[in-house]
Amino acid sequence: EVQLVQSGAEVKKPGESLKISCKGSGYSFTSYWIGWVRQMPGKGLEWMGIIYPGDSDTRYSPSFQGQVTISADKSISTAYLQWSSLKASDTAMYYCARQDTGSGSYNYWGQGTLVTVSS
Amino acid sequence: DIQMTQSPSSLSASVGDRVTITCQASQDISNYLNWYQQKPGKAPKLLIYDASNLETGVPSRFSGSGSGTDFTFTISSLQPEDIATYYCQQYDNLPLMYTFGQGTKLEIK
Numbered sequence: 001e002v003q004l005v006q007s008g009a010e011v012k013k014p015g016e017s018l019k020i021s022c023k024g025s026g027y028s029f030t031s032y033w034i035g036w037v038r039q040m041p042g043k044g045l046e047w048m049g050i051i052y053p054g055d056s057d058t059r060y061s062p063s064f065q066g067q068v069t070i071s072a073d074k075s076i077s078t079a080y081l082q083w084s085s086l087k088a089s090d091t092a093m094y095y096c097a098r099q100d101t102g103s104g105s106y107n108y109w110g111q112g113t114l115v116t117v118s119s
Numbered sequence: 120d121i122q123m124t125q126s127p128s129s130l131s132a133s134v135g136d137r138v139t140i141t142c143q144a145s146q147d148i149s150n151y152l153n154w155y156q157q158k159p160g161k162a163p164k165l166l167i168y169d170a171s172n173l174e175t176g177v178p179s180r181f182s183g184s185g186s187g188t189d190f191t192f193t194i195s196s197l198q199p200e201d202i203a204t205y206y207c208q209q210y211d212n213l214p215l216m217y218t219f220g221q222g223t224k225l226e227i228k
Binding site for chain 2: 035037044045046047050059061062095097100103104105106107109110111112
Protein backbone atom coordinates (compact mmCIF):
# COMPACT_ATOMS: atom_id res chain seq x y z
CA GLU A 1 0.00 0.00 0.00
CA VAL A 2 1.37 3.38 -1.01
CA GLN A 3 1.64 5.74 1.94
CA LEU A 4 3.05 9.20 2.53
CA VAL A 5 3.44 9.96 6.24
CA GLN A 6 4.28 13.51 7.23
CA SER A 7 5.89 14.78 10.41
CA GLY A 8 3.78 16.29 13.17
CA ALA A 9 2.47 19.79 13.77
CA GLU A 10 4.97 22.51 14.58
CA VAL A 11 4.71 25.76 16.52
CA LYS A 12 7.57 28.16 15.85
CA LYS A 13 8.54 31.78 16.39
CA PRO A 14 9.27 34.23 13.56
CA GLY A 15 12.88 33.98 12.47
CA GLU A 16 13.28 30.34 13.49
CA SER A 17 14.21 27.58 11.06
CA LEU A 18 12.17 24.48 10.35
CA LYS A 19 12.37 21.26 8.35
CA ILE A 20 9.29 19.07 7.89
CA SER A 21 9.31 15.62 6.39
CA CYS A 22 7.32 13.26 4.20
CA LYS A 23 8.19 9.55 4.31
CA GLY A 24 7.11 7.35 1.42
CA SER A 25 6.46 3.62 1.66
CA GLY A 26 4.89 0.86 -0.40
CA TYR A 27 6.52 1.91 -3.69
CA SER A 28 9.86 2.74 -5.28
CA PHE A 29 10.55 6.14 -3.69
CA THR A 30 13.20 7.08 -6.24
CA SER A 31 10.87 6.62 -9.24
CA TYR A 32 8.16 9.20 -8.60
CA TRP A 33 8.12 12.98 -8.28
CA ILE A 34 7.03 14.30 -4.86
CA GLY A 35 5.38 17.71 -4.71
CA TRP A 36 4.63 20.11 -1.88
CA VAL A 37 1.39 22.09 -1.61
CA ARG A 38 0.54 24.92 0.78
CA GLN A 39 -2.91 25.70 2.13
CA MET A 40 -3.17 28.83 4.23
CA PRO A 41 -6.01 28.97 6.78
CA GLY A 42 -9.36 29.07 4.99
CA LYS A 43 -7.70 29.39 1.58
CA GLY A 44 -7.05 27.32 -1.52
CA LEU A 45 -4.25 25.04 -2.64
CA GLU A 46 -0.93 26.48 -3.85
CA TRP A 47 1.73 24.41 -5.59
CA MET A 48 5.16 25.11 -4.08
CA GLY A 49 7.58 22.82 -5.85
CA ILE A 50 8.57 19.28 -6.69
CA ILE A 51 11.51 16.91 -6.39
CA TYR A 52 12.51 13.70 -8.13
CA PRO A 53 14.23 11.68 -5.39
CA GLY A 54 16.08 9.50 -7.90
CA ASP A 55 18.43 12.34 -8.86
CA SER A 56 17.22 15.20 -6.62
CA ASP A 57 16.06 17.23 -9.64
CA THR A 58 14.06 20.02 -7.98
CA ARG A 59 11.76 22.68 -9.41
CA TYR A 60 10.04 25.55 -7.63
CA SER A 61 7.03 27.72 -8.25
CA PRO A 62 8.26 31.28 -8.85
CA SER A 63 6.15 32.29 -5.84
CA PHE A 64 8.21 30.06 -3.55
CA GLN A 65 11.65 30.15 -5.17
CA GLY A 66 14.15 31.38 -2.59
CA GLN A 67 11.60 31.15 0.23
CA VAL A 68 11.84 27.42 0.91
CA THR A 69 14.15 24.51 0.13
CA ILE A 70 12.94 21.11 -1.03
CA SER A 71 15.23 18.11 -0.63
CA ALA A 72 15.12 14.33 -0.33
CA ASP A 73 17.10 11.52 1.27
CA LYS A 74 16.48 8.46 -0.84
CA SER A 75 18.28 6.21 1.64
CA ILE A 76 15.37 6.69 4.04
CA SER A 77 12.64 7.40 1.43
CA THR A 78 11.96 10.84 2.84
CA ALA A 79 11.35 14.22 1.25
CA TYR A 80 11.75 17.50 3.10
CA LEU A 81 10.51 21.07 3.05
CA GLN A 82 12.53 23.60 4.98
CA TRP A 83 12.64 27.25 5.92
CA SER A 84 15.68 29.15 7.16
CA SER A 85 13.74 32.03 8.70
CA LEU A 86 10.01 31.62 9.26
CA LYS A 87 7.48 34.42 9.01
CA ALA A 88 3.98 34.64 10.43
CA SER A 89 2.71 34.39 6.86
CA ASP A 90 4.17 30.85 6.64
CA THR A 91 1.40 29.67 8.96
CA ALA A 92 -0.41 27.03 6.93
CA MET A 93 -1.06 23.36 6.34
CA TYR A 94 1.57 21.78 4.12
CA TYR A 95 0.90 18.64 2.11
CA CYS A 96 3.26 16.37 0.24
CA ALA A 97 1.88 14.38 -2.66
CA ARG A 98 3.17 11.78 -5.11
CA GLN A 99 2.81 12.46 -8.80
CA ASP A 100 1.37 9.72 -10.97
CA THR A 101 3.68 8.36 -13.67
CA GLY A 102 2.79 9.73 -17.10
CA SER A 103 0.36 12.27 -15.69
CA GLY A 104 0.68 15.53 -13.79
CA SER A 105 -1.84 14.39 -11.23
CA TYR A 106 -1.18 13.77 -7.55
CA ASN A 107 -2.83 10.49 -6.68
CA TYR A 108 -1.35 9.93 -3.24
CA TRP A 109 -1.22 12.57 -0.50
CA GLY A 110 0.27 12.86 2.95
CA GLN A 111 -1.97 13.74 5.86
CA GLY A 112 -0.59 17.27 6.07
CA THR A 113 1.67 19.10 8.54
CA LEU A 114 0.29 22.19 10.26
CA VAL A 115 2.91 24.87 10.77
CA THR A 116 2.04 27.74 13.09
CA VAL A 117 4.38 30.72 13.30
CA SER A 118 3.60 33.12 16.11
CA SER A 119 5.50 35.30 18.53
CA ASP B 120 2.55 31.71 -16.36
CA ILE B 121 -0.69 29.90 -17.05
CA GLN B 122 -3.63 31.20 -15.04
CA MET B 123 -6.64 29.08 -14.13
CA THR B 124 -10.06 30.63 -13.63
CA GLN B 125 -12.46 28.35 -11.79
CA SER B 126 -16.15 29.11 -11.36
CA PRO B 127 -18.30 29.42 -9.46
CA SER B 128 -16.46 30.02 -6.19
CA SER B 129 -19.40 28.57 -4.28
CA LEU B 130 -22.43 26.56 -5.18
CA SER B 131 -25.54 25.39 -3.35
CA ALA B 132 -27.48 22.45 -4.75
CA SER B 133 -29.99 19.81 -3.67
CA VAL B 134 -29.42 16.09 -3.34
CA GLY B 135 -29.96 14.52 -6.74
CA ASP B 136 -29.11 17.68 -8.67
CA ARG B 137 -26.65 17.78 -11.55
CA VAL B 138 -23.73 20.01 -10.59
CA THR B 139 -21.27 21.59 -13.00
CA ILE B 140 -18.01 23.43 -12.27
CA THR B 141 -15.87 25.03 -14.96
CA CYS B 142 -12.19 25.83 -15.24
CA GLN B 143 -10.67 28.04 -17.91
CA ALA B 144 -6.97 28.20 -18.72
CA SER B 145 -5.27 31.37 -19.95
CA GLN B 146 -3.70 29.39 -22.79
CA ASP B 147 -4.00 26.01 -24.46
CA ILE B 148 -3.10 23.25 -21.98
CA SER B 149 -4.27 20.32 -24.13
CA ASN B 150 -5.81 17.83 -21.67
CA TYR B 151 -3.35 18.51 -18.82
CA LEU B 152 -6.10 19.16 -16.30
CA ASN B 153 -7.00 17.32 -13.10
CA TRP B 154 -9.83 17.63 -10.58
CA TYR B 155 -9.62 17.12 -6.82
CA GLN B 156 -12.08 16.94 -3.94
CA GLN B 157 -11.16 18.24 -0.51
CA LYS B 158 -13.31 17.65 2.54
CA PRO B 159 -12.80 19.77 5.67
CA GLY B 160 -9.72 18.78 7.61
CA LYS B 161 -8.63 16.25 4.99
CA ALA B 162 -6.03 16.08 2.27
CA PRO B 163 -7.23 16.55 -1.32
CA LYS B 164 -8.31 13.47 -3.25
CA LEU B 165 -7.79 12.98 -6.98
CA LEU B 166 -11.06 12.38 -8.85
CA ILE B 167 -10.34 13.03 -12.54
CA TYR B 168 -6.99 13.08 -14.34
CA ASP B 169 -6.07 14.25 -17.84
CA ALA B 170 -9.38 16.07 -18.15
CA SER B 171 -11.70 13.08 -18.49
CA ASN B 172 -10.23 9.96 -16.89
CA LEU B 173 -11.88 8.69 -13.73
CA GLU B 174 -9.41 7.75 -11.01
CA THR B 175 -9.71 4.16 -9.81
CA GLY B 176 -12.33 3.74 -7.12
CA VAL B 177 -14.06 7.07 -7.75
CA PRO B 178 -17.85 6.80 -8.25
CA SER B 179 -19.06 7.10 -11.83
CA ARG B 180 -21.34 10.06 -11.00
CA PHE B 181 -18.18 12.17 -11.26
CA SER B 182 -16.97 13.08 -14.74
CA GLY B 183 -14.79 15.57 -16.55
CA SER B 184 -14.57 16.91 -20.07
CA GLY B 185 -12.84 19.51 -22.18
CA SER B 186 -9.53 20.26 -23.83
CA GLY B 187 -7.52 23.30 -24.82
CA THR B 188 -8.68 26.11 -22.55
CA ASP B 189 -12.15 25.12 -21.35
CA PHE B 190 -12.92 22.29 -18.96
CA THR B 191 -15.97 21.05 -17.10
CA PHE B 192 -16.40 18.89 -14.01
CA THR B 193 -19.80 17.32 -13.42
CA ILE B 194 -21.52 15.44 -10.63
CA SER B 195 -24.48 13.75 -12.31
CA SER B 196 -26.55 13.26 -9.15
CA LEU B 197 -25.36 15.07 -6.04
CA GLN B 198 -25.03 12.96 -2.91
CA PRO B 199 -24.72 14.24 0.69
CA GLU B 200 -21.17 12.89 0.91
CA ASP B 201 -20.13 15.07 -2.04
CA ILE B 202 -20.11 18.19 0.13
CA ALA B 203 -16.57 19.47 -0.24
CA THR B 204 -14.41 21.99 -2.03
CA TYR B 205 -13.38 21.07 -5.57
CA TYR B 206 -10.21 22.23 -7.30
CA CYS B 207 -8.97 22.04 -10.85
CA GLN B 208 -5.21 21.79 -11.42
CA GLN B 209 -3.26 22.22 -14.62
CA TYR B 210 0.26 21.03 -15.28
CA ASP B 211 2.89 22.00 -17.77
CA ASN B 212 6.03 20.03 -18.60
CA LEU B 213 8.12 22.85 -20.02
CA PRO B 214 8.84 24.27 -17.55
CA LEU B 215 7.53 21.88 -14.90
CA MET B 216 4.74 23.87 -13.30
CA TYR B 217 1.43 23.18 -11.67
CA THR B 218 -1.39 25.62 -10.94
CA PHE B 219 -4.55 25.10 -8.94
CA GLY B 220 -7.82 26.86 -9.57
CA GLN B 221 -9.30 28.97 -6.79
CA GLY B 222 -11.68 26.22 -5.66
CA THR B 223 -15.46 25.74 -5.61
CA LYS B 224 -17.15 25.19 -2.27
CA LEU B 225 -20.16 22.94 -2.76
CA GLU B 226 -22.95 22.99 -0.20
CA ILE B 227 -26.29 21.24 0.16
CA LYS B 228 -29.36 23.44 -0.29
